[in-house]
Amino acid sequence: MFKKIIALFTIIILVSCSASKPTAITTRKTAPVQQPKVVRTTKKPVYTKPTAKVTRTSTLNNTTEVIESTSKTLVTADLITGYVDQYKDIAMGNMKKYGIPASVILAQGILESGAGRGDLAVAANNHFGIKCHKDWLGESVRHDDDEAQECFRKYSEASESYRDHALFLAGKNRYATLFTYEKDDYKAWAKGLRAAGYATDPKYPDKLISYIERYNLHQYDCQVTGKEYKPFEKSMSAAASPKSNSNDPSLYQVEKGDTLYSISKKFNLLVDDLKQKNNLSDTTLSVGQKLIVK
Incomplete structure (x- = not known):
């Protein structure tokens, strides 16, 4: 009996030792998952030619007209008047320094830039349609003119365009004759610009003179020269309101x-x-x- 008890006790000890033996746990190493490479590309900005804004107003005497500069632009009398107010001081300053009539400068600015609304004026601050030429080292833009995608000068601000316009005329031999005219003889200057090849439009002088007289731009010449200014008899409102040849004015x-x-x-x-x-x-x-x- 005693032997049986010892044998049973021995079996119990062996079983308990076997149960307490730690179980080996094997961990399978997992290969690191490679993250896909992200390639960042910087997209170059695409230049989009801005569209010139067309503003229509319905005031009684504020008529609209189309200015064909480097782009066809619809403007109003109020817009042109605002343009003159904005740049008249620069024009008079250039007249004092370079001898170009302020009235002619402003009239050219109105005509060439569409009163500041034309494509080149908006995209490049170019108010006089001056092309790059061989001596230009500054920035430029491409624009369809006499030929497709011609090179035009670009300025950081409009005042630079006004200054470059004065230097352009004063520095080119073909415009030398202009500076023999009286500073305030805007008609001679308008015709002289066309004769010197600034523009190919045969009506260019008439257009400049029309803007000068309709918007009384000659007064700024007189402010520089000190001469008395006499307003034109034909006012803008009279010039802009043609008479109908019918009993019904409409x-x-x-x-x-x-x-x-x-x-x-x-x-x-x-x-x-x-x-x-x-x-x-x-x-x-x-x-x-x-x-x-x-």
Whole structure:
């Protein structure tokens, strides 16, 4: 009996030792997961030519007109007046320093930049349509003009364009004759610019003179020279309000030789606007036909 007890006790001890033996745990090393490489690319900014803003106002005497500079721009009398107020001091300063009539500078600025609303004025602060030429080392932009994608000068601000315009005229031999004219003889300067090749448009002098006289720009020449200024008898409102040849002031009766273009110019309208007002599908007109012009 005693032997059985000892044998049983021995078995119990062996079983308990076997149960307390630690179990070996094997951990399988997992290969590190490689994260995909992220390649960052910097996208080059794409230059988008800004669209010139077209502002229409409905005030009674504020008519619209289209200025064909390096881009076709629709402006109002108020916009042109605002442009003159903004740059008249710079123009007079350039007249004092370089001898170019302030009236001519402002008229060229209005015409060449679309009163500051044209594509080149907006994109490059270029108010005088001056191209790069061989001696230009500054920034530039490309713009369709006489040829596709021509090189035009770019300025950081408009005042630089005004200064460069003065230096451009004063530094080129072909414009030397201009500086033999009186400082305030804007008509001679307007015609001289065309003759020297500044513009190819045969009506360029007339356009400059028209802006000078309609917006009384000659007064700034007189402020520099000290001469008495006499306003033009034909005011802007009178010049901008053509008379209708019909009993109804909103209608115009087509006369011999009239075209949609000539009528649109007479009433400061776009040809497309004139066609739309009168439901015209083409430009055909007949004498005696009445058109809505207001």
